[in-house]
Amino acid sequence: xxxxxxxxLYRICRSSSLxxxxxxxxxxxLFDFYNKTNNPxxxxxxxxxxxxxxxxxxxxxxxxxxxxxxxxxRQWKHIFSSAVLHPxxxxxxxxxxxxxxxxxxxxxxxxxxxxxxxxxxTASSTSPNVSPSKVLNLYGxxxxxxxxxxxxxxxxxxxxxxxxxISCTIKTYxxxxxxxxxxxxxxxxxxxxxxxxxxITLDSRTDDFSxxxxxxxxxxxxxxxx
Numbered sequence: 001x002x003x004x005x006x007x008x009l010y011r012i013c014r015s016s017s018l019x020x021x022x023x024x025x026x027x028x029x030l031f032d033f034y035n036k037t038n039n040p041x042x043x044x045x046x047x048x049x050x051x052x053x054x055x056x057x058x059x060x061x062x063x064x065x066x067x068x069x070x071x072x073x074r075q076w077k078h079i080f081s082s083a084v085l086h087p088x089x090x091x092x093x094x095x096x097x098x099x100x101x102x103x104x105x106x107x108x109x110x111x112x113x114x115x116x117x118x119x120x121x122t123a124s125s126t127s128p129n130v131s132p133s134k135v136l137n138l139y140g141x142x143x144x145x146x147x148x149x150x151x152x153x154x155x156x157x158x159x160x161x162x163x164x165x166i167s168c169t170i171k172t173y174x175x176x177x178x179x180x181x182x183x184x185x186x187x188x189x190x191x192x193x194x195x196x197x198x199x200i201t202l203d204s205r206t207d208d209f210s211x212x213x214x215x216x217x218x219x220x221x222x223x224x225x226x
Contacts, residue, residue, distance in 0.1 A: 006041040013048035143173035
């Protein structure tokens with residue numbers, strides 16, 4: 001690994017197949033690489049890392065390391081813009097007796113169903129006169145439909161906050177079995193939605209009939225660390 005050229009490492013870090021079990025692990029890799037090679041170009045990888053939940057001790061270590069003198073302004077901006085500088089502002093939503101009181105419920109209650117400066121819902125397609133934002137109407141009778149094509153998707157883009165998923169809850173619409181309910185699906189995430197190669201699969205289901213009826217609610221634990 002330490003003998004690989006920086007451009008190769010850059011491509012590896014951009015790969016959706018690369019995972020660090022903890023965000024601190026990425027920073028430790030940068031430290032180790034520089035200590036073993038003295039190659040300042042390792043700083044080019046910083047903008048490929050996430051620092052949302054990095055420990056304060058690791059941030060202090062970075063500030064006091066030799067790397068700190070080599071990091072450019074735009075790289076510092078990336079670090080501090082993605083770091084959670086106030087851990088007390090992190091809010092957790094745990095699965096409870098009301099399965100629909102999660103992240104989406106919080107956003108709708110606080111910001112309303114339509115608030116594109118805070119978050120936005122888009123879709124690959126939609127039925128006439130049906131906005132993708134209908135998926136946010138958790139308790140109403142309305143719902144969203146895509147066109148009858150393969151590989152359709154709906155996307156939630158959170159513009160002000162970082163989201164870490166541990167589970168997801170899906171509610172079906174008011175229609176009986178085998179009437180377009182989800183059976184095969186994937187849940188994906190990215191911090192760079194415009195980069196189609198940055199999406200990673202957090203969870204997926206094949207031939208899952210847990211949602212094959214009207215007004216069913218099912219909670220799924222996320223299979224991948226994110």
